[in-house]
Amino acid sequence: MLKRGFDIVFSFVVLLVTLPVWMLIALIIKWSSPGPVFYIQHRVGRHGHLFYVFKFRTMYVNTDREGLLTTTTTEARITPIGRFLRKLKIDEWPQFLNVLKGDMSVVGPRPEVAYFVKFYNAEQLKVLSVKPGITDYASIKYFDENALLAKSSNPEQTYLHSIMPDKLKLNLEYINSRSFFGDLKILFKTFQKL
Numbered sequence: 001m002l003k004r005g006f007d008i009v010f011s012f013v014v015l016l017v018t019l020p021v022w023m024l025i026a027l028i029i030k031w032s033s034p035g036p037v038f039y040i041q042h043r044v045g046r047h048g049h050l051f052y053v054f055k056f057r058t059m060y061v062n063t064d065r066e067g068l069l070t071t072t073t074t075e076a077r078i079t080p081i082g083r084f085l086r087k088l089k090i091d092e093w094p095q096f097l098n099v100l101k102g103d104m105s106v107v108g109p110r111p112e113v114a115y116f117v118k119f120y121n122a123e124q125l126k127v128l129s130v131k132p133g134i135t136d137y138a139s140i141k142y143f144d145e146n147a148l149l150a151k152s153s154n155p156e157q158t159y160l161h162s163i164m165p166d167k168l169k170l171n172l173e174y175i176n177s178r179s180f181f182g183d184l185k186i187l188f189k190t191f192q193k194l
Contacts, residue, residue, distance in 0.1 A: 002180055007106050011096040018093060025056055025081075025090065032081045035061035038094060043111035046131045051103040053111055054094035058082025086146075089194060095134050107183040108133025109171035119160055120168070127171040135190040136174055138167035143193050 026037045039057040041064075042050050063077035078086070085091040098104040104111065111132035120127075142148070142163060152158035174182075 003105060003183070004102075006180070006183075007099050010106050011099040014093075014096050015100075022093070025085070028081050029057055029079075033060055033079045039064070039091075042114065043132065044114050044117045044128065045103055045111055046128060048117075048128050050114065051098070051111075053104075054097050056085055056091045056094060058085050058091050092134060099134065103131070105131040105133045107135055107186050109136055109174065110134075110139055110167070116160070116164060119164070123172070124165075124168045126175065127168060130175055130178075135186060136171060137186060137189075138170040140186070140189050140193050141170065142167060 029035075029037050036057060039055045039059070040052045041055070043053040045051045058079060059077045059082060060079060082091070095104060096106075099106055108131050109127045117128075145163065148163065149155040149158060174186075
């Protein structure tokens with residue numbers, strides 16, 4: 001109950017404070033390339049339920065069909081403003097709407113696309129027992145995940161066999177020891193990283 005109350009209040013304040021910036025970002029996105037302001041994608045949430053996650057659009061329209069992983073911020077699929085939004089993680093701000101809707105929490109394991117969830121083992125599937133979040137220890141550790149993937153000759157295999165298992169290990173550690181003050185610590189570390 002405390003966590004949900006915090007999620008609502010924190011998200012509402014963030015949305016209220018950043019609203020003028022959202023309007024500016026929306027104008028720049030529309031001006032820089034044709035297409036919608038937001039990118040909406042299916043992700044796997046609590047208990048395996050699919051939901052739509054919101055992000056500011058950072059790629060040219062329909063180029064997301066060329067691959068599930070983005071390996072570098074210099075990829076041709078990414079718009080110039082998209083590179084900037086991704087670098088500062090501003091593209092993730094619309095997920096506070098997901099938090100208000102109740103699909104996500106401010107702190108929790110990052111929601112994954114269904115394609116990668118099918119590779120989870122029985123232990124790893126426990127991450128689906130809690131609401132996914134905007135930030136967590138894995139997000140902090142892999143803040144520059146795209147740079148790591150860019151160095152790989154096979155980014156998908158690197159993600160599946162190296163990065164994803166480590167992220168899930170961190171997620172499970174979070175689930176087993178989560179607390180309100182632990183969430184505040186993660187938020188503080190996220191702000192430090194940004």
